[in-house]
Amino acid sequence: MKNTLIKSYSAFYLVLLSAVLITGCSMKLVADYDQMSVTNLEMINKKIDRLYLTMKMLPEVQRTYSHFQQNYLDIDVDIRAYERRQQLREQNEESVKQATILADLWQQDMQAHKQKNTLSDFMIKRRQAQYQRLLSSMIEAEMAKQ
Numbered sequence: 001m002k003n004t005l006i007k008s009y010s011a012f013y014l015v016l017l018s019a020v021l022i023t024g025c026s027m028k029l030v031a032d033y034d035q036m037s038v039t040n041l042e043m044i045n046k047k048i049d050r051l052y053l054t055m056k057m058l059p060e061v062q063r064t065y066s067h068f069q070q071n072y073l074d075i076d077v078d079i080r081a082y083e084r085r086q087q088l089r090e091q092n093e094e095s096v097k098q099a100t101i102l103a104d105l106w107q108q109d110m111q112a113h114k115q116k117n118t119l120s121d122f123m124i125k126r127r128q129a130q131y132q133r134l135l136s137s138m139i140e141a142e143m144a145k146q
Contacts, residue, residue, distance in 0.1 A: 031092035033145040040082045041142070044102075045135040047075050052128045055119055065114045072110045079103050098138050105134070 051071045055063045065072075083099040086092055109127060113119055119127075 029091065030145055031089045031095065034085075034089065034142065037082070037085060037095070038139055038142050040078065040085070041135055041139050044075065044078050044082065045131070045139075047071070047078065048131045048135075049128065051075065052124045056121065056124050060118055060120060063118045065117050068113070072113070076103075076106060076110065079106050095138070095141065098134075098141065102134060102138070105130075 051068060054071075055068065079099075079102055083096070083103050086095045086099045089095070
C-alpha cells in the first residue's frame, strides 16, 4: 500500500513537472530578435552622429536650422519608420516605448533648434551623448532577444 502511494505521488509530481516545463517552454514574453531593427537603429545612430559632427565643424552662426532642416527631416522619417516597425511586432511593448521616446525626443530637439536657430558646442556634445546612450541601449535590448 505504501509503495503504491509513493508511486502515485511520484507519477503526480512527474506529470505536474512536465506540465510546468511544457507551459514554460511555450510561453513567449518578448518579441523575437529582429536583425532589421538593429540595422535600422545603427543607421539612425550614424545619421544623427553625422548631423552633429557636421554642425560642430561649422562656426556657431552657420548652424542655422534651415541649413540642417533636410537632415532633421530624413532622420525623423527613419525614426518614425522604426517606430511603426516596432508597433507591428507582437510582444514588443518595451521596444515600442523606447521607439516612442526616441521619436518624441527627436521632435523636441528639432523644435528647439528651430526656435533658437543655432546650437552651441555644449548642446551638440550633450545631444550626441544623449542619443548615443539611448540608441546603444535600444540596440542592446534588441540583441538580448537573440
